[in-house]
Amino acid sequence: MRIRPETPADAAAIRDINIRAFADHPVSRQTEQFIVEGLRRAGALSVSLVAEEDGRAVGHIAFSPARIAGRDQGWHLLGPLAVLPEWQRRGVGSTLTAAGLDALRALGSRGCVLVGPPEYYTRRGFRQASRLVYPGVPPEVVLCLPLSGPEPEGEVAHHPAFDLTAEGPLDEPGRHGF
Template sequence: MLIRVEIPVDAPGIDSLLRGAFGRGAEADLVHRLREDGLLTLGVVATDEEGGVVGYAAFSPVWIGGEDCQWVGLAPLAVEDAFRRQGIAGQLICEGLDMLNEFGYRAVVVLGDPGYYSRFGFIPAARSRLHCRWPGAEAAFQLFPLADDALEGVSGQVEYADPFNQLAL
């Protein structure tokens, strides 16, 4: 198993993985649009021995009250069924967080299971007076500060890139 930054040749494998993992095309279309619009900050893949994509994590920019605070959102995250429960998703998350930290990003947000993401240090965004546009998502909307002062002077609505507005949650 190799965890690395995605390269152009991975795109078809990522597309196929996302369509299979989510049982629909919305997430694959989302990643395609983010890539096309130059809004894919980081893509991390897990590949098998033959180089096939078996896991993927995408990170794209988010804004707080319309301001670029050097934050990103983690979505989508997927692992092929045959490779689940092996820690691959966790490896993708950790590798992504490490890379983003090295690149100077200040925080990461995610909309997901608090029980799962808290294992990696994500905390409820509501504690910092931050929320997303999707009603009823308060418990699932979480953040991971990469910089010590990432939360200073920020509050309000975290806005994802426009392609997320077309995604049905």
């Protein structure tokens, strides 16, 4: 398996990966493909990696800037992370996550925050955020990984692309603070 930065030619495959990966996900709004496309259009993908096997894209991970307590503190938001169903539980997501975190370190990122299952991400070094609040999200699924320095304190704000749907922005968008 090869992990590499996305290229413009990957857009359709990344869209398909996100659609298929989240099709049966119990807490997905099936908007992940719109999130990635919105981040890409806005130039807000800090890191965007593709997992490739035999020339075929099988997974994708995106990282974008996160604002904490109303300002840029050098932290990033992981998501979405998507792997084709037939490639899940084969280490693709773990490999993408590790490569993405290495890329964030190379950019000088101070840390990474995400919303996701603790049983998956704690094995990758993340822990429950003790000082971060993500509005509308249960605290037990707000996880963080400081890369340099301590965990900051405050409310996490995501890019407006996280509020996109096929029809445009959500009727009740989350707080994005961008």
